[in-house]
Amino acid sequence: MDPSLRQPKPYLLVLDFEATCDDLQRIQNQEIIELPIVVIDTTSRAIVAQFHEYVRPIANPKLSKFCTELTGIDQQTVDAADTFPGVYQRMLKFLDTNGLRPPHNSLFVTCGDWDLKTMIVTQMKYSGIEVPDCFSQWSNLKFAMKEAMPGALPNKLGMPDMLKAVGLPLVGRHHSGIDDSRNIASIVLHLLHAGKGFVFDKPTGIQNAGARSRDLPRDANSSKERKSASSVLPALSSPSTNVTRSALSPQQGKPNMKGSSKFEPFVPAELIPVKSMFVDIGTNLTHKSFTSAEHGGVEGVLERARKANVGILIITGTSVKESEHAIELCRRYNGQREAKGYPRLYSTVGVHPHDADRHINLPDIDKKLKKLILDNSDVVCAVGECGLDFDRNFSTPENQERMFSVQLKIAAEVRLPLFLHERSAKDKFTQLVTPYIEKGVSGVVHCATDVSAIPSYLSMGFYVGITGWVCDERRGVDLADLVKTLPKHQLMIETDAPFLAPRNAPFKIRNNEPQWLGFVAAKVAEMRGETVEEVAGWSTTNAEELFKITK
Numbered sequence: 001m002d003p004s005l006r007q008p009k010p011y012l013l014v015l016d017f018e019a020t021c022d023d024l025q026r027i028q029n030q031e032i033i034e035l036p037i038v039v040i041d042t043t044s045r046a047i048v049a050q051f052h053e054y055v056r057p058i059a060n061p062k063l064s065k066f067c068t069e070l071t072g073i074d075q076q077t078v079d080a081a082d083t084f085p086g087v088y089q090r091m092l093k094f095l096d097t098n099g100l101r102p103p104h105n106s107l108f109v110t111c112g113d114w115d116l117k118t119m120i121v122t123q124m125k126y127s128g129i130e131v132p133d134c135f136s137q138w139s140n141l142k143f144a145m146k147e148a149m150p151g152a153l154p155n156k157l158g159m160p161d162m163l164k165a166v167g168l169p170l171v172g173r174h175h176s177g178i179d180d181s182r183n184i185a186s187i188v189l190h191l192l193h194a195g196k197g198f199v200f201d202k203p204t205g206i207q208n209a210g211a212r213s214r215d216l217p218r219d220a221n222s223s224k225e226r227k228s229a230s231s232v233l234p235a236l237s238s239p240s241t242n243v244t245r246s247a248l249s250p251q252q253g254k255p256n257m258k259g260s261s262k263f264e265p266f267v268p269a270e271l272i273p274v275k276s277m278f279v280d281i282g283t284n285l286t287h288k289s290f291t292s293a294e295h296g297g298v299e300g301v302l303e304r305a306r307k308a309n310v311g312i313l314i315i316t317g318t319s320v321k322e323s324e325h326a327i328e329l330c331r332r333y334n335g336q337r338e339a340k341g342y343p344r345l346y347s348t349v350g351v352h353p354h355d356a357d358r359h360i361n362l363p364d365i366d367k368k369l370k371k372l373i374l375d376n377s378d379v380v381c382a383v384g385e386c387g388l389d390f391d392r393n394f395s396t397p398e399n400q401e402r403m404f405s406v407q408l409k410i411a412a413e414v415r416l417p418l419f420l421h422e423r424s425a426k427d428k429f430t431q432l433v434t435p436y437i438e439k440g441v442s443g444v445v446h447c448a449t450d451v452s453a454i455p456s457y458l459s460m461g462f463y464v465g466i467t468g469w470v471c472d473e474r475r476g477v478d479l480a481d482l483v484k485t486l487p488k489h490q491l492m493i494e495t496d497a498p499f500l501a502p503r504n505a506p507f508k509i510r511n512n513e514p515q516w517l518g519f520v521a522a523k524v525a526e527m528r529g530e531t532v533e534e535v536a537g538w539s540t541t542n543a544e545e546l547f548k549i550t551k
Contacts, residue, residue, distance in 0.1 A: 007042035007192075007200055011106040012139075013095075014038040014185045017115045018071045018177040019123075020057050022064040029059035032123045033078055034071065034177035035087055038185045039100065040109075042200070045192045046507035047185055051094045052178050054081040059126065070175050084127050092132075101134050107200060108138035111159050111184050139200050141184060148191070159183060166190045169526055189506040276536035277311035277551065278521065279543040280514040281465055282385075282419070282446050282494035285315045285345075286325040289498045289511060302333060302342040304515040309536075311551045312543070313343050313514055316385050316419065316446075316496075318352035319359065323372060330379040343514070344551050348419045349373045350384040356395035356403035366406050373414050381547040383411040384419030385446060388432075391423040401428065408436045411443070417546050418443030420462070426453045430460070437461060444546060447496050451478045458490050463546055465494045468502035468512065471523045483527045492546075493520045493539045 018034035020027050032055050039049040056078050057063075063075050081087070095101040102108060110116060116138045124131045142157050145165065153165055159180060163170050168186050172179030188200075290298050305313065315330065317323030326347035333342050349372050351359045359365055373380045386407040388400050395403075411418050420443050422429045433441075437460055445457045448464035457464055469476045470483060483491075494517070501512035502519035509516055521535045528535070544550065 009105065009107040009200065010042055011100055012040040012042060012188060012200060013100065013102070013106050013108045014040065014181045014188065015108050015110055015115055015138075016177050016180040016184060017119050018073060018175065019119055020060050020063065021067045021070065023066040024064075027060060029126050030119070030122055031055070031057040031059055031126065032084060032119060033057055033063070033067075033073055033081075035091060036178040036181040037091065037094070038178075038181045039098075039106075040185055040188055040192075042192065045189060047182075047189070049098065050178075050181075051091055053087045053090065054078055055087050056081040056083050058083060072173050072176050084123055085129065088127070088129065095134070103134070103137055108135070109141055109184065109188060109200065110138050111141050111162070111180065113138075113140055141187065144200070145187075162187055169522070171522060171532070186506040274309055274518070274521075274533050274536045276309075276533055277540055278309055278493070278517050278536050279312040279314070279540045279549075280305070280310050280495050280497075280517050281314050281444065281492045281543050281547070282316050282467075283313050283497045283514050284318070284499070285313065285329055285497075286322045287498050290513075298329065298333070301513050301515075303340070304513060305343050306341050308515040308518055310514045310517055311343050311540075312549060313345050314381060314419075314543075314547065314549075315345060315347045317348045317350050318385050319355045320351070320362075320365075320368060320372070323347065323349040323369075327372070327376050327379060330376075334379070344549075345379070346381040346547065346549055347376070347379050348382040348384045349376075349380050350382075350386040350407055350419065351403050352385045353387055353389040353400040353404065353421060354392070354394040356399040358395075360399045360403045360406075365403075366410060369407070370410050370414065373410070373416065380416070381549050382417050382419040382443070383407050383414070384443070385421050386418065387421035388425035388429050389421060389423040390425040390428075397425075397428075400425075401432065404432055408432060408441065411441050412436055412439050417441070420445045421447070422450075422453065426450070426456065430456065433460065442546060444492055446494065447500070449476075449479055451482045454482060454486070458487065463490045463492055463542060465492050466520060466524060467494050467496045468500040468516070468520055470527075471502035471504040471519060473503060480523065480527050483524055484529075488528075488538045489542065491524070491539060492542050493517060493524065493535070495520065 015037050017032050019030050019032050021030070034054050035052070037051040038047055040046070041048045054073065054077050063073065063078060068074050092101070100106045108116060116135050120135050121131055141162070145162055146153055146157065149165065154161055160170055160174065163183060163186070166187055168190060171183060171186070174180065285298060285301065290301050296303065315326040317326045327349075330345040330347050334345055336342055337344060349369060351369070362368070373383065384407065386404055388404055390397055408418070418441060422445060442461060444463040444465050446465040447467045447469070448454050448457065449469050454464055464486070466483065470479050495512055495514050497512040497514055497516070499512060501509035502516055502523065504523050505516065505519050518532065521532050521539070525532045525535045
């Protein structure tokens with residue numbers, strides 16, 4: 001994006017209410033039942049926070065069947081929620097704590113005028129609350145896109161049409177408030193990233209628009225040019241000073257996103273909401289990057305995975321030491337599952353080909369690995385990561401082959417599947433594993449990327465693990481194309497975190513985590529013409545069947 005095209009507001013607040021409704025009769029005193037806000041930083045062009053709560057209706061406390069089918073919100077959910085005044089006050093606290101209450105630092109973005117022109121006014125009147133100034137201004141994304149793409153969009157423009165117009169998939173459930181807000185946010189981020197000169201300008205509450213740079217001045221301080229744009233974007237009245245600045249950084253004048261049990265930092269993986277559980281079959285949770293206190297350590301990783309509906313994590317063992325560490329993490333955090341709802345942890349035990357030189361001559365390495373597996377059979381679900389890597393050759397090919405053979409023998413003896421690694425070694429790999437396949441040994445070729453070798457893995461009866469590589473528009477195009485035709489009963493998904501962050505997220509992922517697994521599933525679903533829910537379902541079933549694991 002042209003750096004001279006500064007957005008007038010540092011933050012955009014994407015909002016999309018859901019309300020009581022019925023297809024058979026008009027609802028009197030229609031009430032909000034879901035209140036989501038997704039916060040976009042226009043400087044970093046990323047989602048940085050969210051607020052989301054359901055609301056218990058008073059006038060019509062029982063949801064219609066149509067309402068539940070349309071929105072996915074069931075009676076139990078709203079019955080357990082607070083009424084609008086309480087949710088509204090927490091929403092204001094979220095905005096004020098983070099210095100986000102419009103119009104000082106932010107602007108609401110909606111898909112249409114109904115949310116803030118009609119619904120909030122109706123709700124406030126019924127609840128006996130005066131409509132605050134912060135709700136008097138918003139950008140109607142429908143109007144904005146029609147201005148930016150004249151003649152390219154239908155007159156009756158819905159959110160699916162808008163997503164299609166910019167080449168984005170519909171993620172989640174249409175008419176779920178939080179899913180719609182995230183999809184709208186994806187469109188906004190696409191426009192901010194697209195380099196089309198798209199600018200969200202200050203609107204009024206009657207005519208609301210964003211506009212492209214051909215309609216707006218590049219110098220936001222030029223009053224002469226600003227006046228010339230008023231025919232497209234009517235001038236805004238004097239901004240309200242009713243904004244809490246306590247969270248603003250005095251150096252940068254930017255909010256510090258603060259969190260608590262109610263106002264927590266946005267978990268981007270929630271952009272891929274599903275009811276089915278995900279299983280991340282390969283995550284390097286022993287990696288030093290996961291110990292960072294800044295991101296909440298392993299506890300933070302597990303909590304974010306829980307929120308992303310990742311119910312099981314398999315921690316990859318790559319050496320004796322790392323396998324022992326993985327088992328220790330399983331013991332520590334599985335003991336907290338009941339209290340904290342963490343995902344269930346399992347581990348592999350093995351030696352990565354990169355570490356073959358350091359392990360092959362250790363006394364009784366085979367017995368040590370076998371004992372580690374048998375002594376911890378309740379959490380160890382596979383032998384590996386093991387295999388061959390003739391691409392980097394961090395260990396000699398000879399030692400890799402010897403160490404791999406040791407682990408193949410162990411897998412046959414303890415009757416566990418293999419967690420496999422293969423790079424540039426297909427022929428030798430096939431030679432070594434074939435005798436053990438004949439003995440009934442199974443497994444998954446983890447992080448499969450070689451499209452020429454994958455059919456061979458499948459023909460041997462192995463599963464293949466698909467990572468964020470499939471989301472990489474630079475390196476993963478061939479894999480993405482191949483995924484269309486692969487048998488789903490032999491596919492699994494994984495993050496290989498902290499490596500291979502999926503690049504199809506509407507923001508840059510700096511540290512890959514299990515919480516991002518949904519983006520891998522979304523890409524696989526896109527390529528196969530399936531839903532994310534379907535991919536979550538069959539990939540979980542495959543993992544449970546191979547590894548004999550349960551939540």
